[in-house]
Structure formats: structure tokens, C-alpha cells
Amino acid sequence: MNGKDTPLAPAPAAPATPAPAAPAPEPRPNPLAHLPLPFQTADYSLKGYHLDATVQPGQVVLAAQLMDREGFSLDTITGVDWLAQGQMEVVYDYFHPGRGFRAVVRARIPRENPEIPTLSQVFPGANWHERETHDFFGIRFLGHPDLSPFLLPEDADYHPLRKDFTA
Amino acid sequence: MIVNEPNPPGSAATAPNETFVLNLGPQHPATHGVLRVKMTMDGECVLRAEPVCGYIHRMQEKMGENRTYAQYLPNTSRIDYLSAMTYTHAFVGAVERAARIQVPPRAEYIRVITSELNRISSHLVWWGAFLLDLGGFTPLLYAFDDREMILDLLEGITGARLTYCYYRFGGLYNDVDETFLKGTRQFVLHMRPRLKMYRALVTDNVILRKRLIGIGPISPELCRKYGATGPVIRGSGVAYDVRKAEPYSVYPELDFDIPAFPEGDSMARYLVRMEEIAQSLRLIEQALDKLPAGPVMAEKVPRVLKLPAGDYCYAVEAARGRFMVRLVSDNKEIPYRVKLRTPCLSNLSLFEEASRGMLLADALALMGSLDLVIPDIDR
């Protein structure tokens, strides 16, 4: 905060960074094929994401580190309660701010003991997403600094988005 | 009492350094809703700002599992009520994508026009409220005056002022009339000189510039680590906009720029939004010129929608950033899971790290420049 007025930023004629290439309508070749993750291309016009990988719960941190190195940003973390199969699915959505790619990483954990390592050391933004997923599903994120309720009251001990939840 | 000693015992100079916790909210004029921030302060400096959310948690995701797809449409407007059209667009788009419903071009163009009008009205509310936080009351009145013109236009076709439910699966339920088209053109002509006036009155104002330039710097790497999008990441120099990165609707056929300013401070985010209003006016004019004749509703849309099993996503550029709907379906009438990826949650999550060491007033200026709508975070 100096005493002089800084000149106003000029109105932009072009974006500061090169605009991302317009994506082609047919499925693109897998740009993450060099990573040791089982990415498969998905039909973007149907699914809304380009790449999809299902990994073991112990591999999600490695996946996050690789995505971080590739320049991806964490979109969201959520859970899906598959009551009939006795499993919960943790879904990690990633997007690339430069190239506009969308990638999804999934992991399935047993419903009776839902635990999965935390991503908050790799992506600090995962902190709140994991707290919310814990609120809604009861999934414990091992190594998370503070898994207290985020959207529910501080003394909440229920997990409302589980399929067997009754108010 | 010893009066001549420079630092008598018991005076503030000899007191041990203490921090205290200041509770901001949940009822507070500057938090734009019910946000509580527990601030650990050292005098006037913020050591740690910890947002506490959940005071307006309205179970939007749980309601997605209790409502059919059509019954859920009013909920989408109430997640971020200032940018309601764009949120409905995302949900409707996800269902259309999954059910492979083709929307007629006239409906797509009208969706773009109404979404961009909604974006302008959202930015106007942000502008008025932000300047109210900084201490200026007048711009709020100007902003709401312009916004009333937009609301009149949208009320004429949708019947609602704030929480529209205009889009349907396959198009729109109501076509636009001549009043709307003429009124929108007049609004665009009215708004451009108003933007110039806002620039002269507010943006070039030395008090505003001293309050915003250099305040709250956010690096692009911080944005990427927290998933921040919208004007927050564009104010840090990264020109990421869902309308260009994952084009949807008829945005590929329209010509517009993505404003991005590299400084990363609150002034950059402010200028991004003001420039976005100008770009939205440009988009509206082009869409009005290119508006084709034809139906506004797809022909064979099933009454009772059942999406094939699987998960589907649709992302839009809402006024505050990237909004994505993730639908998980198990081939029933009601969704299995509705996940709403909202921009304000990611944008606010970097507040704790970005506000360390700032003065309290500057921290509030930073929070205002993030443009938060709290029901967007709490859903």
C-alpha cells in the first residue's frame, strides 16, 4: 500500500493467458495415458466428463498427486451410498483450468467401515469437501485435520444422505 | 499514580501480547447471509479466520432424492437465488444430456439471453452490496434501479422476479414476446452509458482504489489448489470460463471475450465483474440478432422422465463461478443422488489462507470481493 495511485489496469483486449483450445466434438485421445491410473475415455456429450478411472481406496492420494502435477484442480469430492451393494462410492471430480479437461476418479469402500485417506495435504480445498462428505455419509477421511460437522449442527451425530437414514 | 514514567506497570505497553477471538456473524451486515467467521485477532490483524457454515443448510441434495426431476426444478433456483437462471440451466442440461433430448435452437438462444440478463442482475447486486460493505450507500440504489429494469423484463416472460423456474426439460415453457425483445434491446442501450457512469463515479474513485488495490492478493496456484473459479480465478490471471472451456448451449456460436486481470487483488476481481457485465451485454445483442424462429419446446419429451442408470454431469458458468450438477440415476423417476458443486464453497475455502495477517477491514473487503451467497455454500 504505497502513497501513490497505481495506474488503472487497461481494459483487456485479449485474455491474459492464451484461451484454451476449443474441445473437439469427438472423444479426444486420452491425454493422461502416461499416468499409471486406469483412465478410460468417456463420451463427454452424454456423461459430462472426458476421463473416468476407478481405483483402490489406498490409491486416491497417489491419483491426486499425479493430477496435481498435471495441473488439474479439484472440482469436488462426494459420496454415493450404494445400500444394496453394501458399499459407498467416493467420487473425486477434477477439472483443468487451462485445457478444460474433466476427469473423474472413483473408489469404493465397504459401508460398515467407510474409511479412505484424506486428500487435504495434496489439495487444501479437499478439506471442506471431505468434511461435508463425512457429514452426509459418515465416511471417515484418515489423516484429516478436523472432521467436525461442517453443514450440520456441531453436535450432529446423524448422517442424512445415507439411504437408511430416518429423521 | 506515577504520571511521569514512560511505561508504567499495568499500561497497555507492558501488557503481555494476547490474541482474542472475534465472532463475525451469523447475523452481520457484511456477511451477505448467514455466515459465521471465527476470527482470531491480534489487535486489528487477523491471525486466523475460520468460517463456520451450515446456518442456512436447506437439504437441497437430500431433497433431490425425494423429488422427481420436474419437481426438483424450483429447488435449483433457490441454491443461488441471484443467479437462478444459470443454476436451472445446469440441472435441466444434465437431464437433457442424460436423456438425449435435443433442445430447439430458439430455446437455446432465449436461454442464453435470459442467463446473461440474470448474470448482469447478479453482478449489479454484488456491486451494490460490496460498496455497501466498503461504506458507500449510493451505488446500491443505482444498481437496484438498473436491476429493476431487468426484473421487469424477466417477470414479463417468466412471472417471477427472483426465483424463476423458466427452463423445462427440452426447452422453455413460454415463448418470449415483442415486449421482451424490444425491452431487452432498450435495456442494452440504457446499460452501456450507465457502465461508463459507474466507472467514473465508483471505479475511478480514489477511495475505492485505495481500499482495493493490493488488498487480498490471491495467486493462481492458490485458486487451483482450492478449486476456486469464476471471477476469483479470472482476477488472478487465468482465463478459465466454463462457457469456453466446456462449451454448452449456443455459446460456441457467439463471440465474446473472457476478461482476466493478472494482479490477483480485490481490484482485479472487481474489474473482472464490471467487464463481464459489458461482455454479457455483447452476448445479449448477438443472441437477439441471431434469434431464430421456431418452437421453444422439444417435441417428444416424456411426461415422466427416467434417466438410464449411471452418472451424468453438466457444468455452467454461473455468476459466481463454475456450477456443476452431478446426477446419479438408477433408472427410476427420482434421482438416486444429486450432487451440486457450487462455486462459493470453493471460493470461500481459500479465505482462511488468503486472509492471514490482514487488517479486519481489508479482510472484509476480500470477502466481499469473493462475492458470496451463503445458501450456495450450505445448499
Added chain:
Amino acid sequence: METQPDLCQLVKDCSPIVRFGLLDDWLALARANSLWPLTFGLACCAIEMMAAGASRFDLARFGAEVFRPSPRQADVMIVAGTINKKMAGAVKTLYDQMPEPKWVIAMGNCAISGGPFVFPGQYAVVEGVDKLFPVDVFIPGCPPRPEALIDGILKLEEKLTGKRRWPRVKPE
């Protein structure tokens, strides 16, 4: 949280203990024409409340444009938005902090009965602010138009003074 309606009714009948006749009428008129609302916008209805205070609808004409951030300086609490179970304690604290005489306007469907967020199995919404404390005026709508909020304030003025100062607009 349950209110005790019998006690409230009893207190209303006993208070004020001393009545001054004409002075009471003048006090009621003064209070009605200078209602100071508490800035308590919770959700979507807050935007319509702001629009009612802005230039087109102009609450200042009715004396109610001075929104006070502190409950100690306000005399009407316009509950605009959904009350959450997490927020309920804070709302009750704010109500208790307001000095007498105080009034409450429940604006919008959420404040009246929980609004569109009531469904079987709901776990987070308090179904109406009158479950926490007594409400004087209910304004339905989702969100109600600014004109509806103004009509609600005029109804509150009518409740205070017994007379309606502004002509009632008959719908055609």
C-alpha cells in the same frame, strides 16, 4: 423450542399497567411510522427486502428504511428466509435482545411454515418462525414482492394504531 402462548397472552393483557389514553395513541402512531427493522435477511427473501428498501419501492416513505444491524436498536425483526435448526438458537437470542415494544414480521413461506423445504424426512429446517417466538404479521410468497412486504408493514402499522393510513388497493 416451544413458546408459552398462555404466558405471552397474559403479559400482553397486563402490560402496560398504566394507560394514558390519547398519549398512547400518539405513541402508537409515532412507533408505527418509524419502525426500525433489524437487518435479518437469511436467504432469498432478503434480496426482495433490499429491493423494497431501494429506490423503486422505497420503504423510506413509510419510515422504515433505517435498517439497524444491532438488535438492541431495532424494534421490528423482519425474518426474511429459512430458519435452520442450527440457526434457531441465534434467532431466539436476537429476538430476546430486542427491547420492548418489539414486533416480528415473518416474510416469505419459509418463515411462515418452512416453505418449499419441508418434505417427509426433513432434518434441518424449523417449520416456521412462530415455533420460536410470536409473530405479528405473516407475508406469504416465495419470495413475496416488495409491494407485499410494504403491505405487511402497513398491516403492522394498522395493528399498532388501529387505523390504516394508506388506502387499501383492491385487486381487480
